[in-house]
Amino acid sequence: MLMSLSCTVLGVGLFIVTQATTSGFEEFFVKTLLGTDGAMRIEDRIQDTLRSMEVAGSPDFQIRQREGVKYIEGVEEPQIIMDTVRSFANVRGVSAVLRGNVQVSSSFKTEDGQVFGIKLEDHRFVSELERKITTPEGLGKFQESAGSALVGRVLADRLQLTVNESIVINVRGESRRYVVAAIYETGVRDIDKTRIYIDLAEARSLLRKPTGATFLQISLHDPKRAREEAAHMEEVLRHSVRPWQEREKEWLSVFRALSVSSAITVTVFTLIASLAMFNTLAMIVLEKTKDIAILRSMGYERRDITRIFLWQAAIVLAIGAIVGGIFGAAVSWGVSLVPLPINTLFKTEHFIVALSPWHFVQAITTAVVMVMIASLVPARRAARLEPGDIVRGTAQ
Amino acid sequence: MSTPLHAVSAAPVGDFALRCSGLQRYLGQGDGRVHVLKGVSFEARRGQVYAIVGPSGCGKSTLLYLLGLLDQPDGGDIEINGQRMSNSDDFARTAARGAHIGFVFQFHFLMLEFTALExxxxxxxxxxxLTAPEMEARARMLLDAVGLGAKTHRLGTQLSGGEQQRVAVARALANQPSIILADEPTGNLDVKNSTLVFDLLTRLAKDNGQAVILVTHNPEIAQRCDVTRPMRDGLFV
Structure with a gap:
């Protein structure tokens, strides 16, 4: 019985640990991306094609047939769209972004980069840029001077830049000088090595786009509802709206695959627990045949005998679930202290763990289903024993 | 609070607690199949003690298990308190065992992880x-009656063989059954304990008007019973 209990504790505990770690990394990745690129992006205007035909000679009734969606690049009227977007209840903030490919030069070297023109007062509501500033000066200087820029940590290191030094941004043969107001670090290497944030008006001038925006970045009070909000907005605004789930679907599917694969691995422990329980109960049935005969001779029914054995399994399961849950929580906490420097997809120094009640529910449900199924066979076998055969010593 | 021994008795039907007629039973399969009981008939009156005696393998225990509804006959009828049980299903036989029959086995068959009281x-x-307090009071009273009033909270493992068998007698009487079936109840005990257990069983059964049927090899015990029925080759002789 101790073996069954140990296996149940291990199965439940390790299930919780693996789910907590895989979902920890996933949640951290999602949080990083939401904090950088927002929950949604409104990108290109949808240009519907229309094929009409009159029905029964009536010019008022037309069948509208969608042949596919065509897009016109960018957002032509960002202010109108932003005002409409703000009327959605779940929207926390919206910011127009003008993006352009550039070359960035320091006195040391030249790198390819991307300019992101933003209005800081809008962008504060759609990203955690302010919290990602790693230099002590903060955003003060960026706010004050249109000729300043925010440079990503990786790009700054490559160009050997520090705050207050100058960079030259070159686009289509025109060069402009900017002062590095601050250096930020999102932890996402692809962002930190290319993006330079400058004021939106300055970006319009630099990129020679006096109107419009490349995209609108939106943050939501409830980012989980991004898909529904995006579908709704797309319908209302006639613009392509991409929720973060779609934008990051490749990485999210990787995390999901990891989570499922680790759950399968750990389910093997639970399977071992259920086999141990099967074995233990089968042995108990053999040992307790005389007790079964006594109970049956006293008037206990077959279902009473089944219940007794299932109760034994349930007690082991209950203890295993409680101890396994505590064990899983403790190990998850221990794992969160393990140093693990990552600076590629996101930046972290330690294992990331996200314990959720759902992990406990999943682990315990798996254990309950497997152990109880495994217990049912010996319990039913015990119930089928004929008392007469037992006392005669011929029970099979 | 003590409950009288007859407090939970089922209503008696007629003079006979148990009747069987033409009982047939085969055991084993194929070439090893043996015709153990060859049409046995038997009746047991309330308040009477019956001994079934005979050599090993003559079918005594098989008959006892059939009478106790622990086994099913291949032919013949069994009536418990006027109710025909031979063709009844497992549920009805189990219910009848609980209400009308008390068993005492040779090897005590106590649940050793539990106390005498339990x-x-x-x-x-x-x-x-009965309610829980009534059950406990009755169990204490029965253990008192078998001389184990001071050992109610001892585990089965902490009792001697004689004491275990006395607990088994008390347990057999717990539901005030109309029939007590005992398979070699003294077979595993010394002379002193044998006498003690037999006296106890017969006294309590007679006091409460129960039919006692016991299988024994012990001629002294058989001699002290009201009726002795010798068996040979699956038949009463």
């Missing part, structure tokens, strides 16, 4: 006629 309360718990 062992005696077990049949009452299943029958569910």
């Amino acid at each position: 062992n005696v309360m077990m049949p009452m718990r299943k029958l569910g006629r």
Whole structure:
């Protein structure tokens, strides 16, 4: 019985640990991306094609047939769209972004980069840029001077830049000088090595786009509802709206695959627990045949005998679930202290763990289903024993 | 609070607690199949003690298990308190065992992880006629009656063989059954304990008008019974 209990504790505990770690990394990745690129992006205007035909000679009734969606690049009227977007209840903030490919030069070297023109007062509501500033000066200087820029940590290191030094941004043969107001670090290497944030008006001038925006970045009070909000907005605004789930679907599917694969691995422990329980109960049935005969001779029914054995399994399961849950929580906490420097997809120094009640529910449900199924066979076998055969010593 | 021994008795039907006629039973399969009981008929009156005697393998225990509804006959009828049981299903046979029959086995068959008190309360718990305090009071009274009033909280493992068998007698009487079936109840005990257990069983059964049927090899015990029925080759002789 101790073996069954140990296996149940291990199965439940390790299930919780693996789910907590895989979902920890996933949640951290999602949080990083939401904090950088927002929950949604409104990108290109949808240009519907229309094929009409009159029905029964009536010019008022037309069948509208969608042949596919065509897009016109960018957002032509960002202010109108932003005002409409703000009327959605779940929207926390919206910011127009003008993006352009550039070359960035320091006195040391030249790198390819991307300019992101933003209005800081809008962008504060759609990203955690302010919290990602790693230099002590903060955003003060960026706010004050249109000729300043925010440079990503990786790009700054490559160009050997520090705050207050100058960079030259070159686009289509025109060069402009900017002062590095601050250096930020999102932890996402692809962002930190290319993006330079400058004021939106300055970006319009630099990129020679006096109107419009490349995209609108939106943050939501409830980012989980991004898909529904995006579908709704797309319908209302006639613009392509991409929720973060779609934008990051490749990485999210990787995390999901990891989570499922680790759950399968750990389910093997639970399977071992259920086999141990099967074995233990089968042995108990053999040992307790005389007790079964006594109970049956006293008037206990077959279902009473089944219940007794299932109760034994349930007690082991209950203890295993409680101890396994505590064990899983403790190990998850221990794992969160393990140093693990990552600076590629996101930046972290330690294992990331996200314990959720759902992990406990999943682990315990798996254990309950497997152990109880495994217990049912010996319990039913015990119930089928004929008392007469037992006392005669011929029970099979 | 003590409960009288007859407090939970089922209503008696007629003079006979048990009747069987033409009982047939085969055991084993194929070439090893043996015709153990060859049409046995038997009746047991309330308040009487019956001994079934005979050599090993003559079918005594097989008959006892059939009478106790622990086994099913291949032919013949069994009536418990006027109710025909031979063709009844497992559920009805189990219910009849709980309400009308008490067993005492040769090897005590106590649940050793439980105390004497709990062992005696077990049949009452299943029958569910008494409340928990009433069950406990009755169990204490029965253990008192078998001389184990001071050892009610001892585990089965902490009792001697004679004491275990006395607990088994108390347990058999717990639901005030109309029939007590005992398979070699003294077979595993010394002379002193044998006499003690037999006297106890017969006294309590007679006091409560129960039919006692016991299988024994012990001629002294058989001699002291009201009726002795010798068996040979699957038949009463």
